[in-house]
Amino acid sequence: MRGRMLHIGKDGHLVSQNYGVHGECINSVDRAKLNEDLITAAEALSNVKVTFNHALRKADLDKGILELENKNTKEIIKAEADLIIGCDGAYSSVRNSLMRYVRMDFEQGYIPHGYCELSIPPKIGTNGKQEFAMDPEHLHIWPRHKFMMIALPNPDKSFTVTLFMPFANFEKIHNEKDLLEFFETYFADAIPLMGKDLLIKEYFKNPKGSLVMIKANPYHYKDRCIILGDAAHSMVPFYGQGMNCGFEDVRILDSLFSEFDVKATVQGDSDKSLQRALQAYTDRRAKDLKAICELALLNYTEMRHGVTSPTYLMRKKVESWLHLLVPTKVIPLYTMVSFSNRPYSEAYARHKAQGFWLGAAGTTVGLGAAVGLALAGWKERRHLKDMAELLKVSFLTVVQSAMKLIQ
């Protein structure tokens, strides 16, 4: 998807906003299929054994002994591990065990908004074949300020639609009439795409999920245990980075194993290299995980509200122009987060530094344009050239001062 497609107002007027100035794209990936492919790839390795349907109940991190319960037979089995890597999600049992061994700072919170998954099926094209019902090269957003709906394309030409809104709003929808009235008021253009029957069926059948945020620190215990992915950092899904960040955890841990020369075989009772690598992971990763959790939350305001505000649009335009003009000096936040391996904390700090001057440049251009248009109304035509010159000079002055500060 090369950008967002905004569905504005009742008639769903379409506005496209590209993600990057060089045609950068994000991918819509089926998570269940990705999980299956990853498990298949892991199973192909000779030293990997996969065991399904066993839940961790207890972990002795010093001894490296795990107690797992067979979910079908309830039988408890024991497993031994030199290093326990906990990737067991937001409600991690490994993290619960880890908390008993280290002084973990831990924060968990829910936003008042929840989500419900719906869908837009493929439409039948003029040639009788199935087609996407909307442009598949965009992430579709219906921004409605306090809530929003989004749609992402799937390989089978359907769209997965997610309605994000406060639980208080979900609770006001009791029956089919309430639902259709709500959709006709806010998402009228989506109704024919979804089909009333499917909308009603999915809305009342599908669960209303909550959105949890979890921050933890440290992520490891000696050379015995580490938590990665949502177990260490659960964020709201609005930057599309939750799973990406989990993959980045793995990349960074792997690079630290190389940096600290960690060997695959156990180095005595206590593996100092491994311990140093895990300590470095906690030390270096904490600020980035904190940053992406905050950015993810900020992006919700941007997606449901900001994308329609003139100030936001002005800033985006100015930022894109400056990025084209001086690509290494001004980089849009989305580009830094989604299209580079720049650490999240660095991207966030740089975005804040750029913010003031982009705001100043945007305001100057906006004010200049407004004044120019007003004056142009009563001045003679020959003054328009001077006005354009004035605008150009004021814009360049602000840009130059911004550049100096960024340097």
Ligand SMILES: Cc1cc2nc3c(=O)[nH]c(=O)nc-3n(C[C@H](O)[C@H](O)[C@H](O)COP(=O)(O)OP(=O)(O)OC[C@H]3O[C@@H](n4cnc5c(N)ncnc54)[C@H](O)[C@@H]3O)c2cc1C
């Ligand atoms: C609505 C929504 C949209 C999202 N969109 C995006 C997106 O666009 N892009 C993106 O990058 N991320 C997105 N995410 C986030 C993404 O889904 C998560 O970040 C990702 O799934 C985390 O992966 P994980 O492996 O750490 O944890 P999980 O996917 O939660 O996997 C944890 C695994 O551990 C298992 N487990 C749990 N407890 C135990 C136990 N006691 N014993 C044994 N096993 C256990 C679970 O069964 C599960 O298999 C979204 C999330 C939501 C809710």
